[in-house]
Amino acid sequence: MKKRQAVLKIGTRASPLAMAQAHEARDRLMAAHGLEEHSFQIVPITTTGDTIQDRPLSEAGGKGLFTRELEDALYDGRIDIAVHSSKDMPTELPPGLVLPVFLPREDVRDSFISLSALSIMDLPQGVKFGSSSLRRQALIRRMRPDIDVVMFRGNVQSRLRKLEDGVVSGTMLALAGLRRLKMEHIATAIMPLDSFLPAPGQGAISIEHRENDEKVMRLLAPIHDEETGQALACERAFLGALDGSCRTPIAGHAVIEGERLRFRGLIITPDGTICHEIGAEGRAEEAAAIGLKAGADVREKAGTQFFEGWF
Numbered sequence: 001m002k003k004r005q006a007v008l009k010i011g012t013r014a015s016p017l018a019m020a021q022a023h024e025a026r027d028r029l030m031a032a033h034g035l036e037e038h039s040f041q042i043v044p045i046t047t048t049g050d051t052i053q054d055r056p057l058s059e060a061g062g063k064g065l066f067t068r069e070l071e072d073a074l075y076d077g078r079i080d081i082a083v084h085s086s087k088d089m090p091t092e093l094p095p096g097l098v099l100p101v102f103l104p105r106e107d108v109r110d111s112f113i114s115l116s117a118l119s120i121m122d123l124p125q126g127v128k129f130g131s132s133s134l135r136r137q138a139l140i141r142r143m144r145p146d147i148d149v150v151m152f153r154g155n156v157q158s159r160l161r162k163l164e165d166g167v168v169s170g171t172m173l174a175l176a177g178l179r180r181l182k183m184e185h186i187a188t189a190i191m192p193l194d195s196f197l198p199a200p201g202q203g204a205i206s207i208e209h210r211e212n213d214e215k216v217m218r219l220l221a222p223i224h225d226e227e228t229g230q231a232l233a234c235e236r237a238f239l240g241a242l243d244g245s246c247r248t249p250i251a252g253h254a255v256i257e258g259e260r261l262r263f264r265g266l267i268i269t270p271d272g273t274i275c276h277e278i279g280a281e282g283r284a285e286e287a288a289a290i291g292l293k294a295g296a297d298v299r300e301k302a303g304t305q306f307f308e309g310w311f
């Protein structure tokens with residue numbers, strides 16, 4: 001019997017969250033086209049970012065660490081699409097690749113996880129808080145200058161073990177990731193958007209493919225979510241206007257309401273002492289321009305000295 005060929009090869013990182021996201025993309029493709037599971041082949045690929053566990057990713061080479069191996073696989077045809085967490089995607093893509101498709105966004109908020117405190121304000125004086133995110137570290141330091149913020153990486157299981165072992169008293173994870181792993185129950189509290197702005201792209205799954213790949217574009221068209229795409233265009237333009245290197249703690253969140261887009265963003269020094277916020281509003285169609293201008297505005301507000309002398 002002739003072996004049936006997959007219609008589309010879906011590349012993903014091999015981590016549990018990445019696999020869950022790839023399955024979500026596949027489920028949406030199956031539903032949109034009335035195709036069976038075997039039409040889509042999920043191809044897990046281990047990336048450099050997955051193997052570095054001992055230092056901040058910003059030190060080890062930044063966001064490209066999670067994407068390079070997937071992009072090589074796109075170039076040589078081992079995969080047709082790469083499913084990513086938008087948050088992990090650099091603002092600039094390698095030549096010949098595009099990131100035009102976004103699935104409907106999950107909850108964008110951060111969750112606080114602790115076995116001993118109900119909220120960040122409730123943590124005892126001077127305890128340790130673990131996070132690898134420069135944004136979360138800085139925002140925590142702003143709220144609680146007394147707390148000892150330490151570098152903290154690893155998957156959900158290893159983080160929980162460190163909480164149990166008392167290595168840290170609290171940590172934070174994106175609620176979206178926990179939901180996708182069916183682990184929302186481990187969240188102790190959900191951080192409010194007004195005091196704890198998420199990372200640009202948080203909670204959104206994006207799909208990268210080869211430019212002008214007509215077959216892929218046809219298959220992906222029905223699973224793209226327009227509102228998420230507009231919000232992400234704004235947030236990624238804000239990020240791009242500020243920093244490609246991911247060494248600046250940056251937060252940004254856009255919401256679409258009909259034809260309108262509302263955006264809030266901030267930059268903050270790693271020690272949490274200086275924070276510049278920006279709000280912007282406009283037509284959703286002009287999402288990228290709004291984000292770009294907000295980035296330029298907040299950069300001007302902060303002044304050049306803000307970006308100097310951290311390292």
Ligand SMILES: NCc1[nH]cc(CCC(=O)O)c1CC(=O)O
Binds near residue numbers: 086088174176202203
């Ligand atoms: N950098 C790791 C990463 N990339 C995306 C998510 C969460 C899921 C999402 O934001 O879509 C996470 C983990 C976390 O921040 O908790």
